[in-house]
Amino acid sequence: MARIRFLLLVLIIFSGVGGGAREFSRLTGQAIIDGEEKKITIYNLGGSFYLDIRQAAEIYKASISWRSIARKVIFSLNNQELVFYLDRRRVDFAHHRQPLDTYYLDGRLYLPVNFFTSEDFSHLSGWESTYNPETKILDVNRIVNVLAPRIYSQKGYSRIVVELAENLSYSKKSTPAYYQVDFLRGKCRQQAWEVRDGLIKEVSLKNRGRTARLTVYLSENVREVRESYENRQFILTLYSAEEMITAPSTFTIVTSTLAVAPSATPVKKTEPEKKKIRLVIDAGHGGDDPGAIGPNGSREKDINLNIALETARLLKEDGNFEVILTRDSDVFIPLAERTNLANEKKAELFISIHCNAAFKKSTRGFEIYFLSEKASDPEAAATEILENSVVELEKKKLVKKSKVQEILWALVVNEFINESSELCSFMTGEIPPRLQTENRGVRQAGFYVLRGAQMPAVLVECGYLSNPGEEAKLRQKYYQQQISDGIYNAILKYCWRKKLL
Ligand SMILES: [Zn+2]
Incomplete structure (x- = not known):
């Protein structure tokens, strides 16, 4: 008993001393720098x-x-200097000083x-x-004033x-x-895009000193480049010889954060009587x-909705499409209702937008699915389980398909399988x-949301x-x-191939 009491006393003293000496505990965290992961130590x-300042x-x-x-230690970045001190708890920068809770211990400066x-x-x-602090993720993003080009x-003609x-x-x-534009005082995320659409070879955006430089590498087919700058939108249109007269002269990007030009000219439709292609854009979940x-709390339903709304806007602005959204707000819609809507409206395409999740944190990249009875691989099967799990929420019992249903099912799948693929x-x-991410390819799985779609249907x-x-x-x-730009351009190309446009 005395021994235990002694041990307790020792414990109390030592924990007291530890607290008094202000010991740092090391935590393994992560910095996400413009989307790139880096393991870091947080104290x-x-x-x-x-x-640690290093x-x-x-x-x-x-x-x-x-x-x-x-x-003292001088910390230089962005043509600026910050001065930290080993013995004084403050920081000096841009002609002013500020008290700061720093620690200098064992040759390390903690900020x-x-x-x-x-x-x-x-x-x-x-x-x-x-x-x-919960996820120990430090999310770091460069503040940019020149956004990634949309192509x-x-x-x-091609437009940037x-x-x-x-x-x-x-x-x-x-x-x-090439065509090169230097935006003075511009800052951007550096990137290059290989386009090869017959007019544009490549587009790059780079920081050069105090400017952001956009370079567009042109193919031999370019006959003329027209440039416009209005309402913080810089637009380059590259024409091939044949289409110079028919291309719409103005293109407007409408976003919630940027002002819209009151004088903006709407896109001219070349053939106003032409029948529009009707399609359904489905923002997954809700x-x-x-x-x-996500580990940082992002909800798939919100991201899906943003992408769906922007895709719908691009398609509507194009003038050749009639777009039906399964949802345009944060509401719950059962899976079956989504394709029912597409069937009722006799839509010609069904595109369901999702984000994936995996147990392995390192898994990343883009995938696209079309429907099949059996998943094409174990990962596709896992995605199928994830995306179908909402069926539980719909409180519907899954009834095993009858033989007839199976035959009907196969017919539906086969009819549109080639077009979907x-x-x-x-x-x-x-x-x-566009995303410069891993392409995990085209896969097949049995998604409920695609079942029964009487049209080509894909899940992104x-x-x-x-x-x-x-x-x-x-x-x-x-x-x-x-992502929206990519979906829109893919739909365009598909429609050209199918001679729908
Ligand atoms: Zn999903």
Whole structure:
């Protein structure tokens, strides 16, 4: 008994001393930097979180220089300098100083995470960060004012639309091989897109000093390039010789955050009497059924809806399509009702939009499915289970199909299987290159939402919400727009192939 009491006393003393000396506990966390994952160590001290300055420099692509005599560390990024001190708990930047809860212990300088997530640091660094203590994910995104170009390949002309978050002046250079635009004070996510649509070879966006440079590499078929800049939209239209007169002269991007030109000219329809192609865009899940949920809390149903609404907007603006949405808000709709609607309205295509999830966190990439009785592979089977799980919620008992039903079923599947598979290949040609993500290909599975569709029907799995990096990308507006652009362009190509347009 005395021995136990002694041990207890020792324990109490030691835990007291530990707390007094303010020991850091190490946590393994993750930084998601513009969608790229990086393992990091987060230090917890009494419920506050810290980063080692060396790690912070890696995350924010800063350089650090230790001045041991002056007892300070200079942290340089974005042409700015922040000064941290080893013995003084403060930070100096942009001609002002601010007290800061820093610690210098055993040769390491610890900086509070909430400094990096502050507005001050965002303005200074050009990086916007949020930290979730539950998931230990530090989500870091470059603040950009030049958004990723949106590329549309039409018959006889191609269009590149670059949205700017603010008005920027620009200079340009034009040669037969390329067209180059420098946005002054522009900042962008660097990327290159291989287009090869007969007019555009490649498009790239790069940061060069204090400008963001858009370069469009032209093919020999380009006869003329027209440029316009209005309402923070820079538009390049590349014409091949034949179609110069018929191409609509104005194209407007309407988004919730950017103002719309009151004088914007609507797209001219070349043949107003032509019958429109009717299609159904289905935003997966909704209401009580959130679908997959990402490690940072993103809900599949919200992402699906954004992509569906933007895809519908593009199709409507095109003028050749009549679009029916299964839902345009956060409501629950049973799976069977979605295809019933498409059948009733005699839609010519059914496109269901989803995001995937897997047990393995590293799984990422784009997939597209069409219906079959049996899943094409074990991963497709897992996706099938995930997407069909809502049937439970619908409180419907699954009745085993009768022989007759099976035969009918096979007929329906076979009738549209080739067309569905063709639409799938256009989707894989258009979407993964825009996202620069892994293309996991065309697969088959028995999705309830596609069953009974009396038309070609496909299910798009835009990416894996279970992957923290892909989740961070999927919740970004520019990424969702690129998916919508890909779906729209794939539908166009499919319709041209089928001579529907
Ligand atoms: Zn889903």
